[in-house]
Amino acid sequence: MKRSPTLLLILCSFLFSIVSSNLLVEPVQPNTVPAFPVETQAQSCRLDLSDELFGGVNEACGRNLDRSRCCPVLAAWLFAAHARSALQLPAPAPSPEASDPDEPMKPDDSQKCVNTLQSALLTKKIKIPQPNSTCDAILCFCGIRLHQISSLSCPAAFNVSSGFRNATPTAAVKNLEKECRNSSYSGCTRCLGALQKLKVKGGNKKTTTERASKMMSKDCQLMGLTWLLARNKTAYIPTVSAVLRAIMYSPHPPHLNKCSPDQENMPLAVDSLQFQKSRASSSHFSVFPVLPLILCIFLLL
DSSP, X not given: OOOOHHHHHHHHHHHHXXXXXXXXXXXXXXXOOOOSSOOOSTTOOOOOOOHHHHHHHXXXXXXXXXXXXXXXXXXXXXXXXXXXXXXXXXXXXOOGXXXXXXXXXXXXXXXXXXXXXXXXXXXXXXXXXXXXXXXXIIIIISOOOOOOGGGOOOTTTEEEOTTSOOEEEOHHXXXXXXXXXXXXXXXXXXXXXXXXXXXXXXOOTTTOOHHHHHHHHHHHHHHHHHHHHHHOHHHHHHHHHHHHHHHHSOSSOGGGOOOOOGGGOOOOOOOOOHHHHHHHHHHHHHHTTHHHHHHHHHHHO
């Protein structure tokens, strides 16, 4: 029986329309990703780890370990994952008199959280290169330290209520919401300027040295950025990663922190699954449209 070319063309068009309509429908993504792993023991660290974090860290750090490109993105994601836990006040803040003013702030959560993150990354088959056998990427190479707000004294950033039940952000911290919405060079510079208002000013000379004051000021600025990420991670994480590059990984001296110019095209942390969707859609286009084409060719022969 002779096949009708018109009928075959209609059939081919119908097959292509079905495939095309299916490709236009994005796969359903859950709005939230459960935190991983679940906290079960005292030595674990509660991190809110999402697919965006795994993808972002893998993109910035998975291929090679570049301090100015990997570390700011890694730090931004780790601060974001730790934000909810960091801003809780489980216990009264230690009094300044009880500690050595020259001793650096103890990174109470750092090692626990690094272990938690590394375990989660291995589960996702993501491996961050290590500089050498004695230096890990997060603590040693990138120098990322995590603190609880209860371990800091930041009067310019947070008002801690009596009984240490609540930490209320000051006007200077709330101002970050307006000043840190743009991750461009000008937006990063504006956010960096707003962070200067969170620095610890002066201090009791009997208990605070200049070195300790500078370390506390930096930690208070980082806690301000952590609060910003807890407020709206999606909106602020690109700017936070740009600012962290200026504060922690800039080649300039600490008192001359500068944001990276736009033309340097440094990677930013982005709270989006767009790159995963694009990969998924490209794989769909590379396979499914071939099937109706094969059928059409077979029918026309």
